[in-house]
Amino acid sequence: MFGGGKAGKTLAMDQARAGKRVAMVERGLIGGSCINVACIPSKALIRSAQMHALVRRAADYGTPVEAGLDMPAVAGRTAGVVAEMVAFNRKGFEASGLELVLGWGRFVAPRVIEVQSGDGPRRLTAPAIYLNLGTVAAVPPVPGLADAEPLTHVEALRVEELPRHLLILGGGYIGLELGQAYRLLGAEVTIIEQAPRVAAREDDDVSDALLKVLEGDGVAFATGVAVSQVAGRSGNAVTVTLADGRSIGGSHILVAAGRKPMTRDIGLEIAGVALDERGFVRTDPSLRTTAEGIWALGEVAGTPMFTHASLDDYRIIKSGLAGGGYVSTARIIPYCVFIEPELARIGLNEKEARARRLSCRVFRMPMDAVPRARTSGERKGMMKALVDDTDRIVGFTMFGAHAGEVMTAVQMAMLGGLPYQAVRDAIIAHPTLAEGLGLLFGTAPGNT
Known part of the structure; x- marks a missing residue:
């Protein structure tokens, strides 16, 4: 196993428990990026921000209190959650019987990986190799951006001093989650997005609802404009110049402008593993690469960038090992964005249904119509669902409390x-x- 993300570590432990000899090569993120620098620490930080905001408006519930902020304690709590998960994963590795090889690896021959570690170089080979290398934050080639030493989502989860004004490049899901979190903690936040809308893959009404909520929290936005230059140093003072001539100043800058696969400089060409035009590993529906005896799983294989999608890649490999036929095509993968309130979607939205020329009825309803939303004071957002001509549900979107x-x-x-x-x-x-689902599907549908 080359890389120990969700799919890889699950498969490695599974095969080790089955009595096979398994080595898992990992640069150092024990348990994968999810628990170290992504899902788990980000949700821990977000929860701290939500609790801080709730305490600040506790008077709305009849309990006025003073709200202070201990940012080192916030960072410490996040680090503590990660440490617990890392220890849990390491214990699982040891119990399974797999061999964890910590170090930087690269192919030096077909199906031969050389690992550089503290004990010196070591070469590993096997009849079957699985790539679960993951992705890292992409830093766009904007003049001055790299010199500004921007935060990525990794560093943003470890900040012990609240930024005075955080500038975020990217209005996708990572930018929205971290932007709202830091705003709820008390920082000024400006999100800059080149596309005309934030959360551009969502329907316009959902994107508009997101924008309204985040602007209500005090997050500022600059949309439909590119960044032409960055000056200064993140953590001190930084200025972003936009293509329309405007300049926005802040104390910190965070890059949330997409991710790139960890496929460079690891000898994949020596192994015979082909990449696509974006640098992701080419695979067939069974996750086989172009090299005999090598498979790829998770984000590096172009799988949607969700831990639960990576886990399903493990199921595909497990099916193949057992002679089954489960493949990656026709999967319906849900996702949830952990802003407040949450955004969750499964299946198609209106844009996608129109692109497929699919006739659908659209059911929609504001969250304010749900009695529980009123009693809890979580009334923001909406539900919507798409139903085809056979009365089957083909898509559902919810922007509301506990949407996932x-x-x-x-x-x-x-x-x-x-x-x-x-x-x-x-x-x-x-x-x-x-x-609210009963209420939603009891509304008069429209058509798309």
């Missing part, structure tokens, strides 16, 4: 091929947020 949990109920209905009426007429406990 509610989405899963719809996902189960979609997997079961249930008509939307089954969800509409289900007896759902009152008052819950999921009860």
Whole structure:
């Protein structure tokens, strides 16, 4: 196993427990990027920010209190959550019987990996090699940006002093999550997005709802404009010059402008592993690469950049090892953006349905119509669902409190091929947020 992300470590432990001799080469992120520098620490930071914001508005619930901020304690809590997860993963590795080889690796011959570690170089080979190398934050070639030593999501999760004014390049999901978190903690935040809208892959009404909520939190936006130059040093003073001539000054700058695969300078060409035009590993639906005996899993193989999608790649490999036929095509992969309130989606949205020339009815409803949203004071957002001509649900989007949990109920209905009426007429406990699904599918649909 070359790389120890979610798919790789799960497969490695599985095969080791089955009695096979397994070595997992990892540069140093024990457990993968998710628990070290991505999902787990970011959600820990976000939770701290949400708690800080809730305390600040506790008077709305009849409990006025003073709210202070201990940023080193916030960073310490995040680090503590990560440390616990790393220890848990290391214990799992040891129990499984796999050999963890820590160090930088590269191919030096087909199916031969040389690892540079503290003990010196070591060469490993096997009849089957699995690449689970992951991705890293991309830093665009904007003049002055690299010299400004910008934060990426990695460094942003370890800041012990609250930025005075954080400038974020990128209005995608990482930029929105971290931008709102730092704003809730008390920093000024400006998000700069070259596209006309933030969260550009979502429908316009969802993007507009996101923008309205984040602007209500005090996040500033500059959309539809490129960055032409950056000057200064992040952590001190930095100035971003936009293509329209405007300049925006801040204390820190964070790059959240996409990710690039970890495929450079590791000898993949020696192994015979071909890459696509973006540098990701080319695979077939069974995740085989162009090299005999080598497979690729997770983000490096172009799998959607979610831990749960990477885990499903493990299932594909496991199926293949058992002689099954599970492949990557036709998967429906949900995702959730952990802003406040959450954004969750499964299946198609209106833009995608129109692009496919699919006739759908659209059900939509504001979260304010759900009784539980009113009692909890979490009334922001909306639900919407797409239903095809056979009454099957083909897409669901929710922007509201605990959207990820509610989405899963719809996902189960979609997997079961249930008509939307089954969800509409289900007896759902009152008052819950999921009860809103019955209300949603009871509304008069429109068409798209």
